[in-house]
Every structure is written in C-alpha cells, then in structure tokens.
Amino acid sequence: MQRQSLTIRHIRARPVVLRLKRPIVARIATIEDWPLILIDLQTEEGIVGRSYLEPYIVKSMRYLVPALNDLSDLLKGRTVAPVELYEAARKSLHFVGYQGLSMIAVAGLDMAAWDALAKAAGVPLCVLLGGTVGPVKSYNSNGLWLKEPEAVAKEAVDLLEEGGFTGLKLRLGRERVDEDIATIRAVREAVGTDVELMVDFNQGLTLADALRRCHMIDDLGLSWIEEPIVYDNLDGYVQLTADLKTPIQIGENFYGARDLHLALQRKACDLVMPDFMRIGGVTGWMRAQAIAAAAGVPVSTHLYPEVAAQVMRVTETAHWLEWQNWADPILQQPYELKDGWLHVPDVPGVGIEWDEDAVAAHLADL
Numbered sequence: 001m002q003r004q005s006l007t008i009r010h011i012r013a014r015p016v017v018l019r020l021k022r023p024i025v026a027r028i029a030t031i032e033d034w035p036l037i038l039i040d041l042q043t044e045e046g047i048v049g050r051s052y053l054e055p056y057i058v059k060s061m062r063y064l065v066p067a068l069n070d071l072s073d074l075l076k077g078r079t080v081a082p083v084e085l086y087e088a089a090r091k092s093l094h095f096v097g098y099q100g101l102s103m104i105a106v107a108g109l110d111m112a113a114w115d116a117l118a119k120a121a122g123v124p125l126c127v128l129l130g131g132t133v134g135p136v137k138s139y140n141s142n143g144l145w146l147k148e149p150e151a152v153a154k155e156a157v158d159l160l161e162e163g164g165f166t167g168l169k170l171r172l173g174r175e176r177v178d179e180d181i182a183t184i185r186a187v188r189e190a191v192g193t194d195v196e197l198m199v200d201f202n203q204g205l206t207l208a209d210a211l212r213r214c215h216m217i218d219d220l221g222l223s224w225i226e227e228p229i230v231y232d233n234l235d236g237y238v239q240l241t242a243d244l245k246t247p248i249q250i251g252e253n254f255y256g257a258r259d260l261h262l263a264l265q266r267k268a269c270d271l272v273m274p275d276f277m278r279i280g281g282v283t284g285w286m287r288a289q290a291i292a293a294a295a296g297v298p299v300s301t302h303l304y305p306e307v308a309a310q311v312m313r314v315t316e317t318a319h320w321l322e323w324q325n326w327a328d329p330i331l332q333q334p335y336e337l338k339d340g341w342l343h344v345p346d347v348p349g350v351g352i353e354w355d356e357d358a359v360a361a362h363l364a365d366l
Contacts, residue, residue, distance in 0.1 A: 027173030027204030049116025110281030139167030163337030
C-alpha cells in the first residue's frame with residue numbers, strides 16, 4: 001500500500017434535491033423532498049475525494065454550502081491529513097460553536113478527505129483503516145412510516161424482498177397507542193418470527209407518554225426502542241433505560257464523541273447509533289466507536305450506508321447498519337445488497353462516484 005501526499009486545491013459543494021419514493025411520515029415531520037450536498041475535494045495531484053451530506057431540510061443547504069466554500073478558502077494548499085483538517089476546520093468555527101451546522105460542514109469535509117486518502121493509497125477505506133473488504137449486516141429502513149397497520153404490514157414484506165433482509169425498522173407515534181401496537185403485530189404476522197423488528201418514535205413523545213407507551217410495547221419482542229423523547233433529555237433517557245427490558249437506542253443526534261461518552265456515563269441508553277454528519281465524519285466515528293467499544297456497547301449506523309459499511313468493518317462492537325437508498329439516484333454504482341448484507345466493493349476509497357446526468361437534473365437553486 002503506497003502513500004501519496006495530497007494537497008487541497010478546492011472544495012466544491014453542490015446542492016441537489018431528490019423526491020423520496022416513500023415519503024417520511026413521522027410524528028414530528030413529513031418530508032417528501034430529500035436534500036443532499038455533494039462534496040468534491042479536489043487535489044493538486046488530480047485525486048478527488050467525494051462525500052455527501054443529508055441535512056434533512058432543503059433550506060439548510062443555504063447555510064451549509066457557503067460554509068463548505070469558506071472551508072475551501074481556509075484549507076487551500078493544506079496537506080490532506082484528515083485528523084489535522086478536522087481540527088483546523090472545527091477551530092475555524094470555534095466562536096459559533098462546535099455543534100449544529102458547524103459540525104455538519106466539518107463532517108462532510110472529513111468524509112471526503114478520508115475518501116481521497118484511501119484513493120491515493122489505492123485501497124478501500126476499510127483497508128486503510130486496518131480492516132478488510134467484506135459484508136456488513138444491515139436492516140432495511142426505507143419505509144414503514146405512520147400509515148395504517150395493513151399498509152405497513154404489506155410494505156414490510158416488500159422491504160424484506162429488496163435485499164433479503166432479516167431486520168426492519170418501523171416508526172411509531174400514532175395518536176393512539178393501540179394503533180401502534182396493532183401495527184407491530186400486523187408486521188410481525190406478515191414477516192414471521194425470524195425477522196428482527198426495531199421501532200423508532202422519532203423523538204415524538206413526552207417523557208410521561210413515553211413511560212406509558214414503552215411499557216405497553218416492552219413485551220412485544222422488539223430489538224430496540226429508538227428515540228422516544230427529545231434527544232437532549234438525558235435524564236429522561238436514564239429513567240427509560242433503567243425501567244424497560246427492551247434496549248433503548250439513541251445516538252443519531254450526538255454531536256461529536258463527547259456526547260456519546262456523556263450518554264454512556266449517564267447510562268442513558270443500551271445501544272448507540274451515531275450519524276456521520278453529526279458525530280464528525282470518519283474521524284468522529286472512529287473516536288466514538290472506541291469509546292463504545294471500551295464500554296462494551298453495540299454500535300449501529302444512521303444513514304450514509306456507503307461510508308457506514310466501510311467503518312463498520314473496523315468497528316469493534318459493530319451491530320447493525322441502517323440501509324436506505326435515498327442517495328442512489330445520483331450514484332453511478334450503489335453498493336450490492338445480498339441476503340441482508342451490504343457488501344463493500346473492492347475499489348479505492350469509499351466507492352462513491354456521481355452520475356452527473358442525474359446530478360444536473362436535480363440541482364437545486366438556492
């Protein structure tokens with residue numbers, strides 16, 4: 001494995017908006033259009049590192065794209081050394097805070113820098129990080145939103161067939177708890193007992209309602225209950241984790257490894273699932289997964305299946321990869337799915353290349 005020194009020439013950020021095949025219908029929001037920021041880290045040596053961000057809200061790209069352009073000006077001429085770039089980019093935004101949009105912009109840069117470095121070495125990212133190419137256990141998170149129980153059960157069968165999955169995640173938080181319970185039971189009857197079912201409330205409940213509802217589903221054989229209350233109510237999560245038999249899953253709103261460390265110190269969850277744009281890209285993930293490993297806590301991923309598969313190959317307590325294909329329309333070659341496993345391709349870097357015709361058709365005018 002040869003190492004080639006790279007120098008940043010320019011960072012290009014392009015906003016695109018895709019229409020979701022299955023719109024997000026959660027207790028706190030309905031989303032039909034999915035924003036993506038495509039990042040190209042161009043080097044003087046001709047290698048281009050690529051990554052993307054999924055900031056949920058189309059309007060948020062009005063702030064993130066300029067932030068990435070500012071980082072391009074700041075870092076031009078710097079060596080592509082991801083850890084150093086991560087620190088330099090964060091410190092440049094110190095006075096506006098290390099969380100929120102600041103961390104998201106830095107994470108996008110970080111993932112592109114790691115992609116460029118692995119390409120320069122001529123190996124997949126997982127190999128650069130000390131692992132090997134191979135499959136990662138995945139569950140399908142492409143749907144199962146707040147619809148009627150019968151419709152959710154029918155869709156669950158379709159989702160299993162999308163890639164031979166053995167795990168599915170459905171969303172809860174309907175007006176009546178008996179409707180949530182009916183949905184879980186309808187899905188279980190449709191997919192059988194061998195399929196693992198995770199549920200996600202998308203932070204939609206008060207603590208009082210969460211205590212009532214979660215106890216009512218605690219004996220339904222669920223693999224985890226995800227984010228029943230607002231993400232920063234750690235006191236509430238401490239209580240839920242202590243009271244329930246079903247594991248509590250949180251983490252997609254951890255901004256950096258210290259947030260994960262605090263949650264584990266407080267015993268605010270049983271499982272963690274960091275999101276790449278909030279945890280800090282690959283650099284943030286590697287720091288966070290080491291903390292989780294030291295605590296013996298299983299780690300799952302949130303969105304970003306391509307970079308997720310790469311780092312899960314070197315994550316000590318790797319649990320489940322959350323698979324969704326929302327970025328596939330602008331990718332030349334999505335990863336292969338087989339029997340519920342996402343397969344890391346044996347190509348340099350992360351393996352992301354843009355379908356430029358699709359990108360041009362979906363460019364957003366900010």
